[in-house]
Amino acid sequence: xxxxxxxxxxxxxxxxxxxxxxxxxxxxxxxxxxxxxxxxxxxxxxxxxxxxxxxxxxxxxxxxxxxxxxxxxxxxxxxxxxxxxxx
Amino acid sequence: xxxxxxxxxxxxxxxxxxxxxxxxxxxxxxxxxxxxxxxxxxxxxxxxxxxxxxxxxxxxxxxxxxxxxxxxxxxxxxxxxxxxxxxxxxxxxxxxxxxxxxxxxxxxxxxxxxxxxxxxxxxxxxxxxxxxxxxxxxxxxxxxxxxxxxxxxxxxxxxxxxxxxxxxxxxxxxxxxxxxxxxxxxxxxxxxxxxxxxxxxxxxxxxxxxxxxxxxxxxxxxxxxxxxxxxxxxxxxxxxxxxxxxxxxxxxxxxxxxxxxxxxxxxxxxxxxxxxxxxxxxxxxxxxxxxxxxxxxxxxxxxxxxxxxxxxxxxxxxxxxxxxxxxxxxxxxxxxxxxxxxxxxxxxxxxxxxxxxxxxxxxxxxxxxxxxxxxxxxxxxxxxxxxxxxxxxxxxxxxxxxxxxxxxxxxxxxxxxxxxxxxxxxxxxxxxxxxxxxxxxxxxxxxxxxxxxxxxxxxxxxxxxxxxxxxxxxxxxxxxxxxxxxxxxxxxxxxxxxxxxxxxxxxxxxxxxxxxxxxxxxxxxxxxxxxxxxxxxxxxxxxxxxxxxxxxxxxxxxxxxxxxxx
Numbered sequence: 256x257x258x259x260x261x262x263x264x265x266x267x268x269x270x271x272x273x274x275x276x277x278x279x280x281x282x283x284x285x286x287x288x289x290x291x292x293x294x295x296x297x298x299x300x301x302x303x304x305x306x307x308x309x310x311x312x313x314x315x316x317x318x319x320x321x322x323x324x325x326x327x328x329x330x331x332x333x334x335x336x337x338x339x340x341x342x
Numbered sequence: 343x344x345x346x347x348x349x350x351x352x353x354x355x356x357x358x359x360x361x362x363x364x365x366x367x368x369x370x371x372x373x374x375x376x377x378x379x380x381x382x383x384x385x386x387x388x389x390x391x392x393x394x395x396x397x398x399x400x401x402x403x404x405x406x407x408x409x410x411x412x413x414x415x416x417x418x419x420x421x422x423x424x425x426x427x428x429x430x431x432x433x434x435x436x437x438x439x440x441x442x443x444x445x446x447x448x449x450x451x452x453x454x455x456x457x458x459x460x461x462x463x464x465x466x467x468x469x470x471x472x473x474x475x476x477x478x479x480x481x482x483x484x485x486x487x488x489x490x491x492x493x494x495x496x497x498x499x500x501x502x503x504x505x506x507x508x509x510x511x512x513x514x515x516x517x518x519x520x521x522x523x524x525x526x527x528x529x530x531x532x533x534x535x536x537x538x539x540x541x542x543x544x545x546x547x548x549x550x551x552x553x554x555x556x557x558x559x560x561x562x563x564x565x566x567x568x569x570x571x572x573x574x575x576x577x578x579x580x581x582x583x584x585x586x587x588x589x590x591x592x593x594x595x596x597x598x599x600x601x602x603x604x605x606x607x608x609x610x611x612x613x614x615x616x617x618x619x620x621x622x623x624x625x626x627x628x629x630x631x632x633x634x635x636x637x638x639x640x641x642x643x644x645x646x647x648x649x650x651x652x653x654x655x656x657x658x659x660x661x662x663x664x665x666x667x668x669x670x671x672x673x674x675x676x677x678x679x680x681x682x683x684x685x686x687x688x689x690x691x692x693x694x695x696x697x698x699x700x701x702x703x704x705x706x707x708x709x710x711x712x713x714x715x716x717x718x719x720x721x722x723x724x725x726x727x728x729x730x731x732x733x734x735x736x737x738x739x740x741x742x743x744x745x746x747x748x749x750x751x752x753x754x755x756x757x758x759x760x761x762x763x764x765x766x767x768x769x770x771x772x773x774x775x776x777x778x779x780x781x782x783x784x785x786x787x788x789x790x791x792x793x794x795x796x797x798x799x800x801x802x803x804x805x806x807x808x809x810x811x812x813x814x815x816x817x818x819x820x821x822x823x824x825x826x827x828x829x830x831x832x833x834x835x836x837x838x839x840x841x842x843x844x845x846x847x848x849x850x851x852x853x854x855x856x857x858x859x860x861x862x863x864x865x866x867x868x869x870x871x872x873x874x875x876x877x878x879x880x881x882x883x884x885x886x887x888x889x890x891x892x893x894x895x896x897x898x899x900x901x902x903x904x905x906x907x908x
Contacts, residue, residue: 264654266616266638270461271468272411275418282423301424303469307453309462313643313651339654 257329258291258319265339268311273340278302280331286322288332299332346519346544348564349530352589353582354517354539355575359491360553361499361506366477373436380430383439386479387426391417393475397508400489404512405535412528413508416472425450440480447473464527471503491515496559498551502529502542512536517559519547519566533561541566592870596627600862600873602855604880609861610873611667613841617655620662622866627873630667632789632863633728633841634659636712637675645683646708652715660723667724669789669839669863670716671768672709672741674698674730693797698731703740713748720760728766728789733773735780741765742784768841770794775823778830788831789863792842796820815844816900821853821892828857839863848875849904855879856888 265273281288281299288299290308297308299318310316318336320328373379394416402410419425425446432442447469454466477483488497488509496517499506507529515538523529523542533540539561551557551568558567558578562585567574600610611632612623623631639647639655660668675681676697677689689695702709719725729741742765752759767774767781770791774781782788792815797804799820802812814820824840831838839861844850846864848871854862855876864872887907894900 262648262651264651266618266655267461271415271465275415278422279418298424301422302418303422303425303450306462306465307450307457309457309459311642313639313647339658 256319256321257325258317259329259333260315260317261333261336263310263312263314263316263336266312268314269305269308271306273335274305275302276340277332277335278305280335281328284320284322284324284328286320286325286328288318288320288328291317291319344519344541344544344547344550344566344568346541346547346564346566347523347525348540348561349523349525349527349542350518350533350536350538350540351562352537352539352585353561353578354496354559355570355578355582356494356496356516356556356559358498358551358553358555358557359488359495360548360551361488361497362548363500366474366481366483368440368477368481370441371438373433373438376434376436379433379439382480383429383433383442386439386443386476387420389479390420390472390475393479394505397505401508404510405532409507409532409535412468412532413505416468416475416505419468420472420476440477443476443480444473447476460526467501467503467528470501471505474503475505488515496557498547500548502532507532507536510536510538512538517541517557517561519544519551519557519559521545521547592874595870595873595877598873600629600876602876602879602881602884604882606855606881608855608859608876609667609837609839610869610876611669611839611841611861611863612866612869613863614659614866617658617662619866620659620668623869624662624664626866626869628866628869630669630724631659631663632667632669632839632861633791634668634670636670636673637679640673640675640681640684641679643683646711649711649715649718652712653718656716656719656725657722660719660725663723665723667726669726669728669766669787669841670719671728671730672699672712672716673702676701693803699729699737699741700731703737703744706744710744710748710751713745714752717745717748717752717759717763718757720763721758725760726764726766726787728768728787730768730791731771731794732767732769732781733771735777735784738765738767738781738784766836769827770798770842772799772823775799775827778827779833782830782834782836785836787836788827788838789861790824790827790838790840790842790859792820792824792840792844795823795842796844799823814897814901815842815847815850816904817897818892818895818900821900824853825857825892828854828859832858837861846872849901849908851875852879852884852887852904852908853891855881855884 289296290299292308292310298304318329318332398410398413428446429442450469451466454462491514493514495515498519501522502520518533518540520542539559541559541564558570600608611630612628613633614620614631615635616638677686677692732738764786766787767785768791769788796815800812802809804810804813828838837860841863845862846868891900
């Protein structure tokens with residue numbers, strides 16, 4: 256298991272476009288990936304679950320990946336979130 | 343007359359086309375061949391995605407790539423592996439595809455609606471759209487084609503879905519009326535992008551209007567006029583034509599300098615609240631940012647934003663503005679805002695209490711982290727610092743000293759910043775107006791915040807209807823205050839802007855030109871209008887108007903005179 260704590264920096268948080276790009280990116284990995292937010296685990300491969308989680312700018316989250324390619328999954332997730340989804 | 347929310351400006355006169363809700367009723371079947379039913383579901387998903395791509399392509403051509411992306415999001419949603427898995431599980435439990443799709447979509451609609459978050463709740467509309475699209479495919483129902491509507495059609499519908507909008511032909515649709523939606527819903531955004539007048543949230547529109555009846559849609563006022571008289575048709579035709587003429591005329595000012603009729607140049611900036619707003623400022627042809635409110639970074643959260651987080655936001659705004667000036671106002675917050683982690687106690691009179699610069703100077707670590715973030719961002723463009731609510735020169739001095747401390751910290755760490763960063767005062771209190779002469783000796787610029795300046799000068803809360811009549815920037819006392827602030831700035835040769843609402847008021851513009859304002863900062867939609875209004879005046883004419891106005895003793899006289907000459 257690999258994990259990393261991150262803060263959401265883009266103004267709109269995980270709204271439609273970032274959430275969609277994020278879920279698409281995470282689906283490339285064989286590992287299970289979750290976003291730990293407010294004490295619950297959100298399936299990072301599911302756009303619908305990410306939207307329902309209402310993750311906002313400034314929220315602190317943790318990305319947790321478990322599986323063969325866990326390192327790469329967390330690295331890409333962190334790069335996307337820290338880069339503010341290029342917004 | 344039907345009332346609603348004006349969501350897209352302009353006037354449309356045309357004949358109603360009711361887009362009735364399709365009946366997507368079905369009788370759930372028992373599934374005997376699970377594999378065949380799964381295949382039917384997957385085929386429907388493929389067809390849905392193909393349809394959506396086609397619609398997105400149409401909308402990309404008619405409206406733009408951003409709007410198309412909203413629709414393409416539906417593909418990612420329906421392809422969501424989790425959602426698909428849940429639907430498949432229901433089918434495997436011998437539910438028919440229709441029932442499985444409806445049940446799982448409903449689960450997400452409920453989940454999104456329950457969040458209480460406006461943006462997330464809007465996503466529920468997308469899920470409804472997906473559900474209806476999928477059910478129509480599974481049931482083999484042909485969708486109503488808005489694209490076939492004849493010229494001069496007003497679309498009347500319960501809810502305008504993104505997929506419906508895709509079929510809209512801008513040439514033929516002159517108005518949109520819906521029963522649901524708000525200023526910020528997708529329907530509103532799409533209607534504005536298509537430049538079609540729209541009135542949303544009109545209760546009972548679908549039942550009270552009928553196909554082919556003539557109506558007038560006034561998207562600027564948010565009203566629908568039913569069974570219009572000949573006079574009303576004439577009146578609104580004239581209104582529509584002048585709206586379109588003004589709009590075309592305003593476009594002539596895009597990309598132009600902001601200059602008076604006698605050739606004096608002005609800076610025309612925008613007020614923004616988030617880095618994303620900077621995009622709107624650029625799209626509106628703003629020449630910079632005259633007021634970047636930083637409160638958004640501190641609201642709706644449980645702890646202070648980090649220096650890095652703030653730095654990213656300020657840098658982002660500067661990059662979006664492509665190096666044009668960005669004036670960042672330091673935290674302007676007090677006991678009137680609910681920000682529990684700041685530990686601000688409720689007070690009797692928060693607007694005269696512990697807020698803005700007063701709070702920041704007492705919470706130096708927090709303030710210094712904001713100043714360092716601003717300084718770091720200044721390495722990426724023309725960033726300036728503005729202190730709010732200054733009432734005594736000590737506050738300016740202390741603030742400047744803290745900027746120097748922050749600069750030293752950065753030097754020690756070898757971090758780049760603009761050594762000559764400008765530090766200005768938001769002149770928004772009566773006190774700052776009275777001591778504007780000494781403040782001007784030590785500030786690099788002024789920006790007049792007329793909203794608070796009016797309130798503090800008149801000692802009147804505009805939210806209190808018993809005293810709101812006193813709240814006017816055209817009160818002689820407020821005008822004298824504004825003139826004094828501008829004159830004091832001119833004497834010390836520092837720039838002086840205005841970032842309050844008055845800066846965009848056509849009645850105020852000749853006075854500001856005459857007093858010698860150098861920068862106007864307005865909301866993005868006002869930029870071209872203000873540029874046009876400034877271009878109307880020569881300095882000589884403006885001086886004549888101002889001279890008369892400054893001799894007048896009452897607000898009523900001032901307003902009556904200005905209305906007669908503007």
